[in-house]
Amino acid sequence: METNGAEQLKRLAAARRRGCGVERTLAVLDGKWTTLIVRELLSGPKRFGEIRAALDSPSAKTITDRLRALEHQRIITRTVYPEIPPRVVYELTGDGHSLAGILYEMLIWGEEHPVSEP
């Protein structure tokens, strides 16, 4: 796969004239917590409570909303184990795992550009 700078810029310019994959991706990674949920699941399947705890505990409603949206877009699967109390496990699909490259680039950029407001 060709990934040198000049080639990237050429393809990004071409995409601007079409529908644009960037916009499609932004539509999937939409909402305040969505990208971070994907990041959590990259290290393996997780239960509802584990995801919530890892993210500094946003409200249950927020997590549920985001998980539902990701499920509808086939980024994650949801498995309910009919036990008491209930156990629900979320796991990335193949499409979901393929977001790793984006997350990885975000990680690198963020680490190389720490906050520096004057």
Added chain:
Amino acid sequence: METNGAEQLKRLAAARRRGCGVERTLAVLDGKWTTLIVRELLSGPKRFGEIRAALDSPSAKTITDRLRALEHQRIITRTVYPEIPPRVVYELTGDGHSLAGILYEMLIWGEEHPVSEP
């Protein structure tokens, strides 16, 4: 640069335990139009009106807000040419250009995963 899948996942898992570069990047690419403004500027400096027209014309206030935020974070520079009528040109900084890798991964993912809701 090591970018195979296993190595990426290992580093993403490690980052989860620190502050996290992903969150830092998300803070920069925040807001509905921010990422698309960066995409526009990757192909070269642009005037205010050009950016607005390229983005299906969101309100002037919205564009101004986003451009100001990007300027404060040193992702873009703003150059005013004291002419009548005024001309203002926005251009990516080095830090701004270095976001190209993220945008490129987003482009590829978006093109390889078209919408497929049932």
Added chain:
DNA sequence: TTATATAATTTCCAAGTGGAAACTAATGGC
């Protein structure tokens, strides 16, 4: 004299988003 062009800024408002708190369901343990 008045319209035009460009890049804003300001005010006001509608819609969207996320959070808090209360409630549910079902079973096992005390």
Added chain:
DNA sequence: GCCATTAGTTTCCACTTGGAAATTATATAA
């Protein structure tokens, strides 16, 4: 009988975001 547990759902509310419209500034053109 009552409580704890897990993963929600529901209702309501506050805050944020973005958009519309009016306004500004100023030299040039008609």
